[in-house]
Amino acid sequence: MVVNIHVSTPDSTLSTQITIDFPTNPDTINTQPVLYCQSNCSKNGFCVTNNATCSCFSKWTGSECSLPIQSISSIDPCTSSGGQVIIHGWFGDVHEDPSITIGNLPCSSPQFTSDTIVCQLGGGDGTKDVVITQNGVQVVFKNRFQYLNYNYPCLNDCTSPLHGTCNTTIGSCICKDSWTGFDCSLKSSNDTNGNNIPGSNSTVDTDTGETSISNENTNYLVGLIELVEIDVNGNEAKRTDLQSNWNATVKNSIYKFSKSYENLFNIVYTVEQIKEQLKEYTYAGIKLSIPKGGIKISVNITNYQYQSSLNTLQLRFLSTVKESDLNDCNNEESKSTTNIDPNLTLNYISIKKNKRIFSGRFINRIESDGRATFMSSEIVSSNSTSVIVGLNLPFCKTCYIDPDFSVLVSPDFKACNKSREKWIIPVAVVVPCVGVALIIIIIVLLYKNYKYSIKEKLDFKLRVFNKE
The missing domain is CATH 1.20.5 (Single alpha-helices involved in coiled-coils or other helix-helix interfaces)
Known part of the structure; x- marks a missing residue:
């Protein structure tokens, strides 16, 4: 059979001729009924017509795509005496029999919208799990809530009252003259007691993004190594290498690295060299400072395509000491120490070699989708010369992290007489x-x-x- 088709447009008329051959035996025609999904997959997915099943969009699940895959991007916590809690994320539009549990306490009178939950929580302290139940589905978010505490201890109690005092609001030391470091135990390069304290310098590799901080003959390296997606059971779902092929720009001692991964997500990595003097800054509502010779790092991850909204990300940093020539009177073996505690505002790592101490500070805060929220850190691996730290990020469209690093001099440092x-x-x-x-x-x-x-x-x- 020949079918003539004419298509007219305001400008012209198109004509074509199609020949259709039908089988001479009708019994040989293969007919298959078209199947339809109930409720049109709640408009949250599309129907696979050959078996009448729904294929749900990323935020939905269930046979009819009617159940939201819940996620938490940030939490506004209450103090240790209890109070209002606001949870930000994605919770869908239908909320049947909703309840919230934080730690072992119910968060009472919950009010749900598609992107927030407001409830009242009793007093407590420390870091807790969050359990959200609605529509017959229970979801557990591990270590996502932390009570606000305005009386944090400082690292090593700032060593001595002669060295510094503790700002208990955030658990940060305020060092006196001639002392510096996160616990005020290290000599300052501005020492006025006649001690010849060497300063530190940094260089940045524009291909790898790796930064070297050197103090005389002792060199330390720090940089991003990988981004790991972790599922709800704590297993790796995906790993992305971050150690090469950056697009770099440099302006006024600020190195900006960026790249896009197969259009799946974008990452911007910034390294600022602190050259002239101590730098003060504010991150996630916390005021901090970095000594001269240190580096301030920031990482911004946007539009990461999670395999599941229950998954989270872990951003990993490598810090290591580079072998150097003999350092005369200050020679010593390298040694690494860590002070990682999710219940503290500030976490630290350090690597000591030749009376120089490399220190990294990680704040347990992240700006997730524009809101400051709790973030935990953990040691992935460590030995005497290197430490890999993992920063556990929430489910977020935009994740912004801001650690810093420095190399300072130990109090038992000796100014070797080079003229000798x-x-x-x-x-x-x-x-x-x-x-x-x-x-x-x-x-x-x-x-x-x-x-x-x-x-x-x-x-x-x-x-x-x-x-x-």
């Missing part, structure tokens, strides 16, 4: 030579003074011997 190296070998050679010369001169003088008396004694002994 120039004269130690000549002196070692000259002193023995002068000594030998002095001995020879003394022998000669003694011989001259006493040679006649010695000669007379010898002559007398010979005469006596001859008489006998």
Whole structure:
């Protein structure tokens, strides 16, 4: 059978001719009924017509795509005495039999919208799980809530009252003159007591994004290594390498690295060198400072395509000491220490070598979709020369993180006298030579003074011997 088709437009008429061949035997025609999904997949997915099943969009699940896949992007917590809690995220439009539990306490009188939950929580402290139940589905978010605490301890209690005082609001030390470091235990390069304290310098690799912080012959390296997506059971769902192929721009000691991963997400990584003097800044509502010679890092991740809205991200940093030449009077083996506690505002790592201490500070806050919220850190691996830290990010469209690093000098640092190296070998050679010369001169003088008396004694002994 031939079918003529004419299509008219305001400008022209198109014509075509199609030939359709039908089988001579009707029994050979393969007919398959078209199946339809109930409720049109709630308009939250599309129907697979050959088996009448729904394929749901990313935020939905269930046989009819009617159940939201819930996620939490940030939480406005209450203080340790209890109070109102606001949870931001995605919770859908239908809320049957909703309830919230934080830790072991119910968060009472919950009010749900598609993107917020408001409820009242009793007093407590520390970090807690959040459990959301609605529409017959229960979801557990591990370690996502932390009570506000305005009396945080400082690292090592700032070493001594003579070194510094503790700002208990955030658990940060305020160091006195001649002292610096996160616990005020390290000598400042501005030491006024006559000590020659070397300062630190940094260089940035524009390909890898890796930063080297050096203090005389001791070098430390820090940089991003990977971004890992982790599922609800704590298993790796996806891993992305972050160690190469950055697009870099440099302006006024600020290095900006960026790249897009297969249009799945974008990441911007910034390194600021603190060259002139101590820098003060505010991040997630917390005021902090970085000493001269340190670096301030920020990472912004946008539009990451999660495999599930229950998954989270872990951003990993590598910090390591680079082997160097012998460092005279300050030689020592490297040693790493960590102070990671989810219940503290500030977490630290350090690597010590040759009386220099590399320190990294990680704030347990992240700006998630424009709101400051709790974030935990953990040690992925460590040894005497390196530490890998994982920052656990929530489910977010925009994640902004802001750690910092510095290299400072230990209080038992010795200012090696480099000029001594120039004269130690000549002196070692000259002193023995002068000594030998002095001995020879003394022998000669003694011989001259006493040679006649010695000669007379010898002559007398010979005469006596001859008489006998």
